[in-house]
Amino acid sequence: xxxxxxxxxxxxxxxxxxxxxxxxxxxLAGPGSGKTRVITCRIAxxxxxxxxxxxxxxxxxxxxxxxxxxxxxxIVNSAGAFISTFHSLCVRIxxxxxxxxxxxxxxxxxxxxxxxxxxxxxxxxxGVDSVNxxxxxxxxxxxxxxxxxxxxxxxKAGAMDYFSKTAAKVYxxxxxxxxxxxxxxxxxxxxxxxxxxxNYTDVQNELSERFRYLLIDEYQDxxxxxxxxxxxxxxxxxxxxxxxDPDQSIYRWRGADIGNILAxxxxxxxxxxxxxxxxxxxxxNILEKADKLIAFNTRRKAKTLISTRPVxxxxxxxxxxxxxxxxxxxxxxxQKLLLAGKDASQIAVFYRVNSMSRPLEEAFxxxxxxxxxxxxxxxxxxxxxxxxxxxxxxxxxxxDDIAFLRAIGTHSRGIGxxxxxxxxDFARQEGLGxxxxxxxxxxxxxxSAATLTRFTEFVQMIQKFQKDAAGEVAPLMDCVFAESxxxxxxxxxxxxxxxxxxxxxxxxxxxxxxxxxEPTLLDYLQSVAxxxxxxxxxxxxxxxxxxxxxxxxxxxxxxxxIIGLEDGILPHERSQANPxxxxxxxxxxxxxxxxxxxxxxxxxxxxxxxxxxxIRSVPSLFLYEIGFGGETSQFEEDRGGQSQQPDEFxxxxxxxxxxxxxxxxxxxxxxGSGRVKEFHNLGPDSIVVVQFSxxxxxxxxxxxxxxxxxxx
DNA sequence: CATAGCCGCCTTTTT
DNA sequence: GGCGGCTATG
Numbered sequence: 001x002x003x004x005x006x007x008x009x010x011x012x013x014x015x016x017x018x019x020x021x022x023x024x025x026x027x028l029a030g031p032g033s034g035k036t037r038v039i040t041c042r043i044a045x046x047x048x049x050x051x052x053x054x055x056x057x058x059x060x061x062x063x064x065x066x067x068x069x070x071x072x073x074x075i076v077n078s079a080g081a082f083i084s085t086f087h088s089l090c091v092r093i094x095x096x097x098x099x100x101x102x103x104x105x106x107x108x109x110x111x112x113x114x115x116x117x118x119x120x121x122x123x124x125x126x127g128v129d130s131v132n133x134x135x136x137x138x139x140x141x142x143x144x145x146x147x148x149x150x151x152x153x154x155x156k157a158g159a160m161d162y163f164s165k166t167a168a169k170v171y172x173x174x175x176x177x178x179x180x181x182x183x184x185x186x187x188x189x190x191x192x193x194x195x196x197x198x199n200y201t202d203v204q205n206e207l208s209e210r211f212r213y214l215l216i217d218e219y220q221d222x223x224x225x226x227x228x229x230x231x232x233x234x235x236x237x238x239x240x241x242x243x244x245d246p247d248q249s250i251y252r253w254r255g256a257d258i259g260n261i262l263a264x265x266x267x268x269x270x271x272x273x274x275x276x277x278x279x280x281x282x283x284x285n286i287l288e289k290a291d292k293l294i295a296f297n298t299r300r301k302a303k304t305l306i307s308t309r310p311v312x313x314x315x316x317x318x319x320x321x322x323x324x325x326x327x328x329x330x331x332x333x334x335q336k337l338l339l340a341g342k343d344a345s346q347i348a349v350f351y352r353v354n355s356m357s358r359p360l361e362e363a364f365x366x367x368x369x370x371x372x373x374x375x376x377x378x379x380x381x382x383x384x385x386x387x388x389x390x391x392x393x394x395x396x397x398x399x400d401d402i403a404f405l406r407a408i409g410t411h412s413r414g415i416g417x418x419x420x421x422x423x424x425d426f427a428r429q430e431g432l433g434x435x436x437x438x439x440x441x442x443x444x445x446x447x448s449a450a451t452l453t454r455f456t457e458f459v460q461m462i463q464k465f466q467k468d469a470a471g472e473v474a475p476l477m478d479c480v481f482a483e484s485x486x487x488x489x490x491x492x493x494x495x496x497x498x499x500x501x502x503x504x505x506x507x508x509x510x511x512x513x514x515x516x517x518e519p520t521l522l523d524y525l526q527s528v529a530x531x532x533x534x535x536x537x538x539x540x541x542x543x544x545x546x547x548x549x550x551x552x553x554x555x556x557x558x559x560x561x562i563i564g565l566e567d568g569i570l571p572h573e574r575s576q577a578n579p580x581x582x583x584x585x586x587x588x589x590x591x592x593x594x595x596x597x598x599x600x601x602x603x604x605x606x607x608x609x610x611x612x613x614x615i616r617s618v619p620s621l622f623l624y625e626i627g628f629g630g631e632t633s634q635f636e637e638d639r640g641g642q643s644q645q646p647d648e649f650x651x652x653x654x655x656x657x658x659x660x661x662x663x664x665x666x667x668x669x670x671x672g673s674g675r676v677k678e679f680h681n682l683g684p685d686s687i688v689v690v691q692f693s694x695x696x697x698x699x700x701x702x703x704x705x706x707x708x709x710x711x712x
Numbered sequence: 713c714a715t716a717g718c719c720g721c722c723t724t725t726t727t
Numbered sequence: 728g729g730c731g732g733c734t735a736t737g
Contacts, residue, residue: 355724412713412714
């Protein structure tokens with residue numbers, strides 16, 4: 001049996017899904033019920049029953065989930081099975097069938113920044129009112145149309161009112177701009193694939209042949225384009241297995257449609273439906289809160305979560321004066337857990353928006369709590385990384401003007417704005433991309449001979465890189481870093497951080513080279529473009545994880561903290577106008593709650609700095625819904641926004657903290673006796689570093705650690 | 713042509 | 728509060 005996990009431990013319903021033979025299968029299942037495990041086992045079971053791995057295509061929500069799944073399914077036996085995200089699948093398909101899709105295979109993938117640049121050009125050039133038709137709003141609008149598979153031309157044809165007509169013009173121009181740059185945005189990856197499958201029956205047939213078994217996890221978060229792709233792929237054989245939980249749909253704002261999973265039985269009349277109602281993850285105390293909360297949503301099929309575990313500890317709700325106090329409480333609570341021997345990798349903190357990680361990081365640094373902020377894209381958005389990548393993008397796709405502009409401007413090389421403007425004008429007149437225009441720069445009479453030489457040098461450098469671009473990526477990167485002048489500039493500025501980051505990038509590329517059968521620069525760049533926040537999450541690192549509620553999807557931890565349960569944060573203020581948006585916020589909180597195995601702690605602050613302003617905040621409606629309120633008068637007062645009575649935490653922060661002397665002998669309830677090595681007087685936050693007789697050195701928050709003076 | 717400093721803008725979640 | 732773009736100056 002090619003399985004990394006034992007099949008005999010599956011429940012009867014899980015087995016039914018795993019060993020389902022042919023035809024459509026819907027696995028409707030709550031959190032912690034083993035959905036992903038069912039998919040994983042099903043892949044293995046299919047292979048075991050004689051299906052060739054190459055005929056299997058499993059689609060996960062994130063790269064990380066795919067990676068995990070590839071490891072769980074026996075690697076040797078499943079080699080050839082395609083396990084990846086929708087977007088990666090689309091990149092593969094589009095590269096393979098580029099001609100039919102009407103693109104070139106070396107296309108760039110534009111991220112949000114590139115899209116914005118591209119859209120800004122369009123809006124500026126088309127002379128539309130840039131307030132009502134701001135680039136950001138236009139991008140949002142275009143994205144919505146694309147998610148519904150409305151292409152620019154047909155939208156233009158149907159546009160009647162002024163707004164639609166103008167937006168249609170912008171949409172068309174934006175698509176032309178992308179195409180001129182030989183670039184696709186995230187949405188295009190899906191749209192082009194869906195259209196390719198729809199318009200080319202032979203391609204559709206070939207791919208159905210290739211992928212005879214289609215499995216899709218987290219189906220509740222598919223958008224219309226993904227839905228169409230799935231149907232077009234599975235139409236011929238009907239071997240489509242999807243799993244999902246409508247209560248965990250949290251990407252409506254991005255076009256995800258719960259309707260896709262709710263209508264599965266209509267779409268596939270012979271579908272077998274398996275429901276998994278047991279929850280193997282969380283304690284009944286935690287599930288009860290989740291249950292209570294989600295019952296407030298009206299657009300759902302009611303279901304109850306049945307825990308298979310003993311009752312467990314009560315869910316705690318804590319409050320703090322402001323975001324710093326909140327962070328400090330978390331530092332304190334987490335330090336207690338760590339001191340009690342809890343593994344840091346089993347602790348996580350979730351928040352609604354990324355900016356909320358900052359106070360936590362500061363508090364954790366002070367308390368010396370090891371942590372990881374799960375924000376992978378942050379690394380790739382750094383200036384020096386983007387600079388480096390811009391050269392690589394230009395090497396692969398010289399038509400990419402955005403890459404050209406970035407690469408030529410990474411550092412001063414005697415080509416300024418004026419020269420660039422002249423080149424741009426020249427390129428436009430000749431109908432060329434900037435790189436091609438630069439290749440013919442001799443014809444450009446408006447610039448000086450010196451500038452001309454510099455342009456030529458740049459072009460020749462890129463052309464040299466292009467000659468060396470075949471094969472492994474890391475060596476090329478080394479060469480580009482050194483020869484582009486980037487290394488010299490960073491060294492001259494003494495920017496050690498930037499150099500470290502570039503080295504980290506090169507190391508990551510070396511890893512890519514090792515792990516990929518046929519590494520190419522194109523493939524590397526396209527996978528980097530699809531890199532996501534959660535890809536940076538290291539589940540085994542002995543560090544507390546900090547992440548957004550969205551990133552928490554699909555993960556689980558022993559101890560979970562969810563912070564900022566305040567009106568305007570969760571639910572977010574931008575969701576409050578629309579009841580459907582509020583329901584999504586509720587589902588988001590539901591996802592957060594149900595990540596916890598043993599312990600759940602929820603916090604809110606009475607004041608918070610928002611957009612630079614210190615404002616009074618009101619505890620979230622959701623807290624009331626999960627049953628807090630009646631029990632604590634503090635909560636009622638905070639909801640009403642009136643009294644200012646000190647609570648247990650303000651009491652605590654007013655505690656007198658004793659100073660410790662260096663070398664003073666102390667006793668800790670767990671670590672035993674030791675001597676103080678350092679004392680940092682930070683008032684209530686004071687930190688003491690102790691060398692214990694066991695040899696361990698620990699830094700502790702005085703108010704948490706329960707240190708006793710040896711003599712007492 | 714390069715750089716520094718200032719002003720004004722936006723500010724949810726992500727593939 | 729942070730970043731991008733613009734301007735003024737060297």
